[in-house]
Amino acid sequence: MKKAVVLLSGGLDSTTVMAIAMSEGFNVYSLSFSYGQRHSIELDASKRVANAMGARDHLVMNIDLSSFGGSALTSDMDVPKQRAEQDMVASGIPVTYVPARNTIFLSFALAWAEVLGAQDIFIGVNAVDYSGYPDCRPEYVAAFEKMANLATKAGVEGAEKIRIRTPLINLTKAEIIKKGIELGVDYAMTHSCYDPSPKGVACGECDSCALRKKGFEEVGVKDPWA
């Protein structure tokens, strides 16, 4: 069976991506990061999802992005709230942007893919209901893929090429949720909030909570996690 590396945060999007990769027949190797984020709840969620969905292997890489600073997700800056209601979600780059995070995540995935002999790397980026992050756009993903094929053995030996797979990139949050429900994803396992309480209760007001709420409302089903 062919192998794929899936970047898995344990959130709604990456969990759906993992289900899509499995539905295509891949043996999935899921990769998560402890990167200095303010809470470890997403690491618990990613382990839960990897186990429940049958990942072949699940790795958590420890990387301390907080030593660079520059983001509300890895420092003590405040996470902005109620931006969705003010129609500000897509206006400019918010402080929850973590500099070069997707590039770092994809680079580690590339290393693992090369060692495993996997050609496919899945990432749940989304250019529709997104929060204004530059590293979620299709032109960024295409540039990363091109670079990846020059960076590795794929580029010099005429070997099979690396593919960066972004099955959610043009879907709305509601379409993502519908797709996941079709594939049998149990969204109760997943976690989306940028700023949960110490016990893991979602704040309900950050961009991520707001987009999730709106998505489930559009689909017309109850969020099993809310």
Added chain:
Amino acid sequence: MKKAVVLLSGGLDSTTVMAIAMSEGFNVYSLSFSYGQRHSIELDASKRVANAMGARDHLVMNIDLSSFGGSALTSDMDVPKQRAEQDMVASGIPVTYVPARNTIFLSFALAWAEVLGAQDIFIGVNAVDYSGYPDCRPEYVAAFEKMANLATKAGVEGAEKIRIRTPLINLTKAEIIKKGIELGVDYAMTHSCYDPSPKGVACGECDSCALRKKGFEEVGVKDPWA
């Protein structure tokens, strides 16, 4: 003063690159990695170089590439010896290649550059006296730079662009050493061996030792570190 991030291993090449960046008037922020390599001697060397040459800041990121495996530099595979004498240095990708290493290193440098507001990232890759690593070629560097400018704030705000600076890329080892000597680099501080003894004595036989030895011989000066 303008800022630059310099990837610094404490080896001959990256130390020369740091001297070049400083000669261009940059405030240098040097970045090293503890990545599961078999010895920490290069980390000691990089701290020594950063201090001696006056880096504004020096960060060591801990990333455990050994959990992926796939390289003699991060596992217990044997480091090949006497390849240079057999004229095998440039034949194919050797086991000392660490999958996607330069991509991972440059990605972290990109994150730091974005937080610092630095446009310039220096890396000591070299396409002449190289060991057959795909991520040392000019076309790889160009692709990374293009991706970097789409990944970050540089790409969406019409801001100043990120530049990946590779001043050694077309130089022979002898030319690199000459350049460094002109700039006053003390090569006694630097370290090059892939497989040193526990006390830090170079093996003298790996690709890295062989290229360094040949370089100093061509310049006609004694290697102060040998």
